[in-house]
Amino acid sequence: MKILTTVKKVVDVELTIRVENGAIIEDGLQYVTNAWDENAVETAVQLKENNGAETTLVSIGGGDNTDVIRRCYAMGIENGIHIEDPALDKADSSVTAKVLQKVYETGDYDLVITGKQAQDTDSGQTGIILAEYLGLPCVSNVIALEVVDDQHIRVSRAGDGGTEIVEVALPAVITVDVSINEPRLPAMRGVMMAKKKKINVMDLATLGISSDDISGAGPRSEIVEFMASQTRQGGRKFEGDAAEITAQVVNLLANEAKVL
Amino acid sequence: MAKVLVIADIKEGVLKGSTAELLSKAKAIGAETAVVAIGSKIEPLTPELVGVGSDTQYIADDPGLELFSAGPYASCVVDAAKQFGADLIWFGFSESGKAAAPRVAVKLEAACATEITDVEIHEEQIEVIRPAITNKVMQRVKLNTPQLVAVVRAGAFEATEGITGTENVVKLSPPAPDLKAVIKELISDASGEIDLAEADIVVSVGRGVKDQAGVDLVKELANDLKAGFGSSRAMVDGGFMAHNKQVGQTGKIVAPSLYMAIGISGAIQHLAGMNGSKVVLAVNKDPEAPIFNVADYGIVGDLFEVVPILRDEINKIRT
Numbered sequence: 001m002k003i004l005t006t007v008k009k010v011v012d013v014e015l016t017i018r019v020e021n022g023a024i025i026e027d028g029l030q031y032v033t034n035a036w037d038e039n040a041v042e043t044a045v046q047l048k049e050n051n052g053a054e055t056t057l058v059s060i061g062g063g064d065n066t067d068v069i070r071r072c073y074a075m076g077i078e079n080g081i082h083i084e085d086p087a088l089d090k091a092d093s094s095v096t097a098k099v100l101q102k103v104y105e106t107g108d109y110d111l112v113i114t115g116k117q118a119q120d121t122d123s124g125q126t127g128i129i130l131a132e133y134l135g136l137p138c139v140s141n142v143i144a145l146e147v148v149d150d151q152h153i154r155v156s157r158a159g160d161g162g163t164e165i166v167e168v169a170l171p172a173v174i175t176v177d178v179s180i181n182e183p184r185l186p187a188m189r190g191v192m193m194a195k196k197k198k199i200n201v202m203d204l205a206t207l208g209i210s211s212d213d214i215s216g217a218g219p220r221s222e223i224v225e226f227m228a229s230q231t232r233q234g235g236r237k238f239e240g241d242a243a244e245i246t247a248q249v250v251n252l253l254a255n256e257a258k259v260l
Numbered sequence: 261m262a263k264v265l266v267i268a269d270i271k272e273g274v275l276k277g278s279t280a281e282l283l284s285k286a287k288a289i290g291a292e293t294a295v296v297a298i299g300s301k302i303e304p305l306t307p308e309l310v311g312v313g314s315d316t317q318y319i320a321d322d323p324g325l326e327l328f329s330a331g332p333y334a335s336c337v338v339d340a341a342k343q344f345g346a347d348l349i350w351f352g353f354s355e356s357g358k359a360a361a362p363r364v365a366v367k368l369e370a371a372c373a374t375e376i377t378d379v380e381i382h383e384e385q386i387e388v389i390r391p392a393i394t395n396k397v398m399q400r401v402k403l404n405t406p407q408l409v410a411v412v413r414a415g416a417f418e419a420t421e422g423i424t425g426t427e428n429v430v431k432l433s434p435p436a437p438d439l440k441a442v443i444k445e446l447i448s449d450a451s452g453e454i455d456l457a458e459a460d461i462v463v464s465v466g467r468g469v470k471d472q473a474g475v476d477l478v479k480e481l482a483n484d485l486k487a488g489f490g491s492s493r494a495m496v497d498g499g500f501m502a503h504n505k506q507v508g509q510t511g512k513i514v515a516p517s518l519y520m521a522i523g524i525s526g527a528i529q530h531l532a533g534m535n536g537s538k539v540v541l542a543v544n545k546d547p548e549a550p551i552f553n554v555a556d557y558g559i560v561g562d563l564f565e566v567v568p569i570l571r572d573e574i575n576k577i578r579t
Contacts, residue, residue: 013394013528024397036510093362093372122392122509123374125362128330132366137440138330140359143503154444158503159328160271160355165445172441178510179496179503220371220404227398229391232535235556239547242565249541249557250573257539257556259461259518260574 001053001150001170003044004109006100006127007072008034009062010120022225033068036115038075038183039176043113043145045076046181051147054078058103060096061088066199073194074186085203087211092219093125099214100126101133102207109171111153116141116175124175131173139166140175261292262381265318265346267337268297268309269354275308277419277458278352278412283313285417289381291348293425294318296340296432298333300326306429313423316344322434327443328356334363335435341368343430347407348379348386353414353457353513361411370407375513377416379408394509395532414457415515415536449504456505459488462516462537464507465500466492466530468523468544468563475500477564478522481571490514492524508533523563526551543567 011017012030019025047053056079057072059065069080083099091099104112112131117124124140131138144156148167155174157164168174186194204214236252238245254260264286269276279295286293295314297305303321310317318340325332333356341349341364349364351357358374365372371386377398378389386403388410456462463482469475475495482489491501493508507514509529515536522543524530531554534540542555543563552558559566 011393013396017393017396019397094366116510119509120393122394124358125365125372125374128359128362129366129372132363137438139441140330141355158355159446161328162446162448162504164328164443165447167442167444169440178493220365221373222402222404224387224400224402226392227389227400229395229397232531232540232554234553235558237547237552237555237558237560239560242559242561243569245559245561246566246569247573249559250570250577252557253518253539253541254577257518259539260577 001047001051001111002107002109003047003053003055004104004107004112005037005040005044005055005057005077006112006114007037007041007057007059007068008118009059009065009068010034010118013119019226019228022227024226031062033071034115034118034120036117036119036176036178039178039180040113040115041072041075041077042181042183043176045184047147048076056081056107056109058083058100060099061091069199070194070197071186073197074190075184076190080197080199082199082201083204083207084201087204087214090219090222092221093123093129094220095214096126097129097133099204099207099209100130102209104130104134111170112173114173114175116177127173127175134173136171136173137168138173138175139168142174142176143179145174145180261290262347263294263345264291264348264350265294265296265341265344266314267349267351267357268295268305269352270297270299270302270305271455273301275305275312276352276455278354278414279309280312280419280423281417282350282352282412283425284420284423286348286350287313287423288420289379294340294344294346296320296337298325298336306427310425310427312419312425314425316428316430318343318430318432320432320434324434324437327446329438329441329443330356330359330363331438331441332435334360334367336432337364338367339432339435349407349409351411353412357411361409365409368407368409369405370409371403371405372409373401373403374411375413376410377413379410394528395535396528414513449502454486454488456488456490456507456512456514459514459516461485461487461518461520462490462507462514462534463487463520463522464490464492464524464534465495465522466524467494468525469495472500474523474564477567481567484571484575487520488514488516492527492530521551521555522567524551525549526554543570
């Protein structure tokens with residue numbers, strides 16, 4: 001089985017993010033691997049270990065992605081492709097999917113695994129759009145996966161009414177939720193080995209995509225501006241005798257907030 | 261006049277509140293409205309669909325649509341959107357909506373935006389507002405296509421009282437099944453439980469409740485209040501709570517009148533799932549817990565002591 005996983009370098013959401021004049025202030029930001037993509041990588045590596053698979057990752061944009069890609073190598077991914085091109089600066093999900101389509105078509109893959117969304121855009125579209133472009137079956141929000149045979153996998157999807165069990169014919173695209181697994185921490189030996197591994201860096205021309213292909217695909221959406229989020233303000237905090245303060249708070253919920 | 265097609269949010273044969281909210285918003289911006297209902301044995305919902313403000317009802321009612329399958333579901337939406345000539349196609353916040361919306365957008369060659377909280381139409385130009393970066397910022401996004409497929413974030417629009425529509429039913433032909441991704445089984449949520457997304461009060465547990473006994477203690481409070489019972493990720497990972505109970509960026513987004521966070525420290529991924537709540541009460545023994553930064557009312561104390569008192573006091577006030 002040949003597996004392609006996608007990995008995005010994204011802003012670290014644990015840090016403070018400030019907005020000024022419609023833009024995010026870059027100063028002080030740090031970048032990490034998208035959390036859901038780590039689950040995608042872990043899924044691929046487990047398939048390699050348990051069922052035998054060749055694993056390749058592709059990362060698009062993000063500037064110097066060496067750290068992110070080497071980390072995935074250290075987790076057990078074998079091949080890495082980094083697509084970097086100024087034409088992709090404003091790429092939205094549809095453009096990114098167009099580029100991934102080209103990567104897929106050059107590799108004869110059986111399974112594409114993406115995180116279900118990226119924590120910078122929180123869009124959750126790219127994997128699904130890629131499957132549509134490729135005409136492949138797709139299951140999103142996958143929380144468990146097993147291999148049935150060479151041509152089929154069986155996945156569990158967290159749906160609206162409960163857990164949906166879906167049998168999928170390969171080749172296919174799945175997008176995974178964080179609950180599918182616990183991504184491993186790379187072992188020191190893996191980290192050392194990863195430093196020697198090559199990363200295949202390409203621009204769009206090398207990949208065989210013209211800027212017309214990109215403009216034809218979109219972007220269908222463009223971010224005009226960023227705004228500060230309306231964050232909740234903390235209110236009153238009560239400390240002291242449990243019986244007393246709890247009664248006080250219940251009274252406030254009923255008579256001040258009027259929600260009881 | 262813009263034409264808005266709303267995808268009816270139906271769960272276990274019941275029409276969910278988001279349908280009325282989205283149709284109310286569509287009427288508020290002066291749009292012509294239609295709804296598409298997809299499922300099995302759902303035709304009896306037609307009067308209700310009219311009652312929440314749709315002027316045309318596209319109905320795809322077929323035994324093959326009983327279990328959700330994103331491909332056929334999206335095909336029904338595309339069929340309705342084409343027949344109606346929809347400019348705006350809105351899904352309520354649901355896993356089916358999130359799975360189907362990008363598919364519909366590709367088929368219609370339209371832009372797709374998820375988790376939108378508002379939409380603005382300037383001349384022919386559509387813009388949407390949506391949160392990003394785990395809710396830390398908001399984005400204004402310009403769409404470069406005349407059509408927009410969107411998933412509306414839970415609680416973004418409010419239903420208007422007294423709105424009504426016109427009955428004009430159009431039956432859709434059943435779509436071809438997806439033979440490459442076949443749904444074999446649905447392991448149903450415990451039915452009869454209060455739907456988190458719909459509940460007026462949500463009570464959630466976090467790591468602080470420790471174990472099953474702690475979960476059960478807080479569940480009694482939720483039962484008393486007829487509240488939805490949710491969870492932080494820690495309790496789901498720990499196996500104490502079902503996956504579909506998880507409130508947060510990767511789980512359910514809730515916006516109840518009252519959210520009670522019991523033993524939840526308040527990781528940003530959790531906050532992103534509940535920050536649309538009108539009033540937040542937090543109970544935590546750590547006075548420095550980040551949840552207190554977003555709680556309107558905070559009780560610093562041992563939840564095992566506080567929760568039983570909370571139940572008593574609430575029951576007193578409610579009788």
